[in-house]
Structure formats: structure tokens, C-alpha cells
Amino acid sequence: xxxxxxxxxxxxxxxxxxxxxxxxxxxxxxxxxxxxxxxxxxxxxxxxxxxxxxxxxxxxxxxxxxxxxxxxxxxxxxxxxxxxxxxxxxxxxxxxxxxxxxxxxxxxxxxxxxxxxxxxxxxxxxxxxxxxxxxxxxxxxxxxxxxxxxxxxxxxxxxxxxxxxxxxxxxxxxxxxxxxxxxxxxxxxxxxxxxxxxxxxxxxxxxxxxxxxxxxxxxxxxxxxxxxxxxxxxxxx
Numbered sequence: 001x002x003x004x005x006x007x008x009x010x011x012x013x014x015x016x017x018x019x020x021x022x023x024x025x026x027x028x029x030x031x032x033x034x035x036x037x038x039x040x041x042x043x044x045x046x047x048x049x050x051x052x053x054x055x056x057x058x059x060x061x062x063x064x065x066x067x068x069x070x071x072x073x074x075x076x077x078x079x080x081x082x083x084x085x086x087x088x089x090x091x092x093x094x095x096x097x098x099x100x101x102x103x104x105x106x107x108x109x110x111x112x113x114x115x116x117x118x119x120x121x122x123x124x125x126x127x128x129x130x131x132x133x134x135x136x137x138x139x140x141x142x143x144x145x146x147x148x149x150x151x152x153x154x155x156x157x158x159x160x161x162x163x164x165x166x167x168x169x170x171x172x173x174x175x176x177x178x179x180x181x182x183x184x185x186x187x188x189x190x191x192x193x194x195x196x197x198x199x200x201x202x203x204x205x206x207x208x209x210x211x212x213x214x215x216x217x218x219x220x221x222x223x224x225x226x227x228x229x230x231x232x233x234x235x236x237x
Contacts, residue, residue, distance in 0.1 A: 001024060001040055001041070001042060002021075002040070002041050002042075002043065002076075003039065003040060003041070004039055004040075004041065006041075006076075007021050007041040009072075010072045010073060010076060011072075013071070013072035014070065014071050014072035014073070016069070016070055017070060017072045017073050019070075020043060020044050020045055020049075020070065020073060021041050021042070021043055021044070021073075022041065022042045022044045022106070022128065022129075022130045023038045023040075023041060023042075023127060023128065023129050023130065024038055024040040024041055024042040024129070024130050024131070024132075025038045025040075025112070025125075025129045025130070025131045025132075025135065026040065026131075026132055026134070026135075027114055027115065027131070027132060027134025027135045028134075030112060030113075030114065030121055030123045030135070031121065031123070032119075032120060032121045032122065032123065032150060033122075033123060033124075033146075033150065033195075033198050033199060033202050033210070034123060034202045034203075035123070035124070035125065035126070035127065035199070035202070035203060036112065036123055036125060036129060038129060042130050043073060043076075043077070044097065044103070044130070045091075045095050045096050045097060046091065046096065046097050046100065046103055047091030047092060047096050047097060047098060047099040047100070048091065048092065048096075048099075049091075049096060050062050050066055050091075050092060050093050050095075050096060051092065053065070053066065053069055054066060054069070059093055059094075062093055063078075063093070063095070066095070074095070077095050081094065105137060105139045106128060106129065106130045106131070106137070107128045108128075108139045108141075109124070109125070109126050109139070109140065109141045110124075110125050110137045110138060110139045110140060111123070111124055111125075111137065111138040111140060111145065111146055111149065112124075112125055112129070112131065112135050112136070112137055112138075113135065113136055113138075113149070113171060113176070114134065114135060114136075114171065115133075115134050115135070115136060115170065115171060115172070116134075116165060116168050116169070116170055116171070117168055117169055117171055118167055118168040118169075119155070120149065120150045120151075120154070120155050122146055122149040122150050123146075124143060124146050124195075124199060136171070136173060136176070138176070142186060142187050142192070143191075143192050143195040143196060143199070144185060144186070144187060144188040144191040144192045144195060145181070145185070145186075146195050147191045147192075147194065147195040147198075147217040147220075147221070148179075148181065148185055148191070148221060149176075149179075150214070150217070151217055151218050151221045152218050152221075152235050152236055153218070153221050153222065153225065153227070153235050154179060154221075156234075156235045157179065157180075158171065158175060161175055161178070162175040182224050182225060184224050185221075185224055188220070188224070190220055191217055191220050191221075194213050194216050194217050194220070195217065197210075197213055198210045198213050198214065198217075201213070218236075222235075
């Protein structure tokens with residue numbers, strides 16, 4: 001993990017460094033509907049990457065070859081060699097990360113949400129952010145799903161199904177994957193239009209302009225799920 005100053009220096013020393021430096025987001029850094037902003041960066045050298053670049057080589061020789069390919073990065077990493085070698089979750093070499101099947105998912109448009117949340121904080125990321133294990137991701141280009149997840153109905157449902165934890169909810173994957181998503185919700189034009197309006201307003205920091213938009217999404221969700229006035233009152237209470 002590196003800060004922005006270190007990232008900028010490594011890229012200044014060698015522009016190729018940018019190929020393996022990725023934006024990183026911690027779990028606490030998200031706010032409802034807002035594109036998250038990161039101030040940390042990840043040097044991402046995944047399992048198998050070295051073999052793709054230089055072939056299967058002994059460690060010392062592989063390090064020399066990778067240092068030629070990415071001089072600034074590997075000069076920086078060499079300072080942290082002993083600590084990196086002590087990790088239990090490395091790849092073929094000490095500078096690689098452990099095997100992971102879903103690195104590519106981070107690069108896609110996705111919904112992010114906190115593992116522990118006191119209220120709905122689902123956000124949409126189009127910037128290829130990587131995260132720690134305190135944030136979960138749902139790869140999707142369907143923003144209507146974001147509106148659904150941030151709706152009062154979903155939070156009401158989760159309050160009655162997910163485990164509580166010190167005034168918050170533990171939103172492990174089974175609770176989110178188990179949500180009853182109506183087929184009419186998928187790529188819903190009205191909800192998508194409204195969500196995109198909210199995202200644009202948040203990007204422009206026009207928070208007041210979203211005051212009427214979020215209730216509109218709630219209303220559309222109530223209609224999709226055929227809630228009675230009494231049920232709407234219960235959800236909104």
C-alpha cells in the first residue's frame with residue numbers, strides 16, 4: 001500500500017509503473033451514492049504475472065529481469081523484501097500477491113458496499129477501485145440495482161433478516177445475494193434514469209438536488225413490488 005505522493009514519484013521515475021499501480025479504497029471511505037475517492041494505491045503484481053513477463057526463472061534472476069522491466073517499482077519493493085517474504089499469502093515470488101480469481105472484477109463497473117453498515121451506503125464505482133475485505137462488490141453496469149439496494153424497502157428487509165451488530169447490520173454476501181430482485185427491476189429505465197441523476201448531482205456536489213430523487217426511487221420500488229399503502233407506511237416508519 002502506498003500514498004499518492006509515493007505513487008506520483010514512482011510514475012515520474014518510470015512511467016511503466018502506472019501499469020501495476022491501482023487505486024485502493026478502504027471500507028470507511030464510502031458515502032451513499034457518491035463516487036468514492038481514494039488516497040491510497042496498491043502495487044498490484046498478481047500471482048503468475050512475473051512468469052508472463054519474464055518466464056519461469058529462479059527468484060534472483062526473476063527479480064533482476066522484473067527490475068529491468070519496472071525499475072522504479074522494484075527498487076521500491078526491494079526495501080521491503082524481508083517483510084514481504086514473511087507474508088503467508090504471496091504468489092510464485094515474494095513480490096506477487098496470492099492467487100485470486102476475481103482481480104479482473106475490480107476493473108469493471110461495480111456496486112460497492114460496507115460489510116458493517118448502520119444505514120444504506122451502496123455506491124457505484126466506474127474508476128476501477130480495488131478494496132480491502134471490509135468492502136464487498138457486485139460487478140454490474142445496471143445502476144437500477146443501485147437504486148434498489150439504497151431503497152427504504154431493502155433496508156427494511158435487511159433489518160429483518162441480517163444480523164445486528166452494535167446498532168449496525170452485518171451485510172455478508174448471503175443476505176445481499178438472497179434479496180428478492182424483481183425481474184421488472186433489471187435495467188429498469190425509470191429507476192436507472194433517476195439513479196443517474198443522483199450520481200451526477202453527487203458528482204457535482206449538488207446534494208440538495210437529490211432530496212426529491214431518492215423518494216422517487218422508493219415510490220418506483222413500492223410499485224414494482226405491489227406494496228399496499230399500509231405496507232408502504234410500515235416500511236417508511
